Amino acid sequence: MITVKSSAIAHSNIALIKYWGRSLDHNPNLNIPSNDSVSMTKYGLTQSTHLQTHTTIDFSDAYQEDSAILEEKVLARRKMERILKVVDPLRKYANIDCKFKMMSRNDFPTQAGLASSASGFAALAIAAANALGIDFTKEEISTFARLGSGSATRSIQGGFVRWKKGNSHETSFAEQICDPHKFNMNAVIAIVHEGKKDVTSDVGHESAHTSPFNEVRILKSQQQAKDIQKAILDDDFCKVGRIAEESSKYMHAVMMTSNPPLFYWHPSTLRLVRSIQEMRKRGMKCYFTVDAGPNVHCLCRPEDRYELQKMLGRIEYIKKIIPVKPADDSYVTKEHLF
Numbered sequence: 341m342i343t344v345k346s347s348a349i350a351h352s353n354i355a356l357i358k359y360w361g362r363s364l365d366h367n368p369n370l371n372i373p374s375n376d377s378v379s380m381t382k383y384g385l386t387q388s389t390h391l392q393t394h395t396t397i398d399f400s401d402a403y404q405e406d407s408a409i410l411e412e413k414v415l416a417r418r419k420m421e422r423i424l425k426v427v428d429p430l431r432k433y434a435n436i437d438c439k440f441k442m443m444s445r446n447d448f449p450t451q452a453g454l455a456s457s458a459s460g461f462a463a464l465a466i467a468a469a470n471a472l473g474i475d476f477t478k479e480e481i482s483t484f485a486r487l488g489s490g491s492a493t494r495s496i497q498g499g500f501v502r503w504k505k506g507n508s509h510e511t512s513f514a515e516q517i518c519d520p521h522k523f524n525m526n527a528v529i530a531i532v533h534e535g536k537k538d539v540t541s542d543v544g545h546e547s548a549h550t551s552p553f554n555e556v557r558i559l560k561s562q563q564q565a566k567d568i569q570k571a572i573l574d575d576d577f578c579k580v581g582r583i584a585e586e587s588s589k590y591m592h593a594v595m596m597t598s599n600p601p602l603f604y605w606h607p608s609t610l611r612l613v614r615s616i617q618e619m620r621k622r623g624m625k626c627y628f629t630v631d632a633g634p635n636v637h638c639l640c641r642p643e644d645r646y647e648l649q650k651m652l653g654r655i656e657y658i659k660k661i662i663p664v665k666p667a668d669d670s671y672v673t674k675e676h677l678f
């Protein structure tokens with residue numbers, strides 16, 4: 341009987357240069373983006389969450405069918421299809437055709453407005469490749485994580501990561517541009533709304549091209565990716581913050597002007613963005629970035645984090661704050677979930 345089991349832990353990431361919209365020149369299933377993106381892989385600094393996913397996968401010819409359990413619930417067909425997008429090509433590559441059982445747990449609530457697909461698909465790709473005995477580089481594994489979720493491409497590695505858009509499955513991969521200890525940046529995530537987003541990123545990636553501003557955003561993003569990479573390596577926090585804010589605003593401008601339009605911001609998102617601008621005027625070095633949802637990541641230097649946490653903690657409409665620092669690489673663990 342063949343049975344091969346492996347587990348991995350991966351962290352979520354926050355995009356500083358956003359990925360929004362897939363390249364129209366490729367099969368949409370490959371999730372090849374229109375532009376390069378840059379992110380910080382994040383490690384949650386609270387006792388209850390490190391913003392990580394722990395996944396175990398077991399391939400065995402004892403299983404009659406593929407199955408997956410997320411947070412103690414058996415996954416329905418549609419979610420299972422997404423898992424198969426990552427596992428099937430790896431299974432084919434390894435030339436193994438037995439079925440699998442997968443189990444996955446996040447150390448943060450999946451409905452709390454915190455993206456889980458980046459850490460989830462990164463952990464899945466690492467665990468599956470390792471179980472199947474495939475000796476890939478981190479860059480190669482990132483191409484398989486990408487098939488499940490674009491942002492997962494960047495979660496294979498820690499620190500600061502650039503996903504190069506590339507022009508094929510093999511060339512659209514992520515690489516670390518700076519290790520987690522070399523560029524001093526933290527963030528405080530301000531949850532202003534808990535719950536699932538109304539429109540998934542998947543739908544948004546489809547409609548990005550209908551915005552008249554999308555072409556401009558794509559062009560600008562390539563320059564921003566270059567500029568932010570240099571600013572990270574120069575340890576120029578304010579420049580990183582300014583470019584990250586700009587990228588976030590460009591993405592939301594495209595979202596709002598797409599057909600159908602997408603408004604992810606809540607009134608509290610705008611209130612907080614304005615507060616961050618005010619704090620900055622008063623001398624606090626902090627910048628905002630907002631993903632496909634209403635919650636806000638406030639970027640700061642590590643030495644300013646407590647002060648920022650205190651200030652955000654006093655704002656009544658913020659439901660929860662989670663401080664984060666750059667995480668290390670995702671990794672294989674001997675701790676199995678079953």
Ligand code: DP6
Pocket residue numbers: 354355357358359360377455456457458488489490491492540541542545631632
């Ligand atoms: C706004 O396709 O990675 O976070 O639907 O969660 O898999 P999921 O999203 P994904 O798109 C992420 C879009 C973004 C920006 C970014 O992370 O670059």
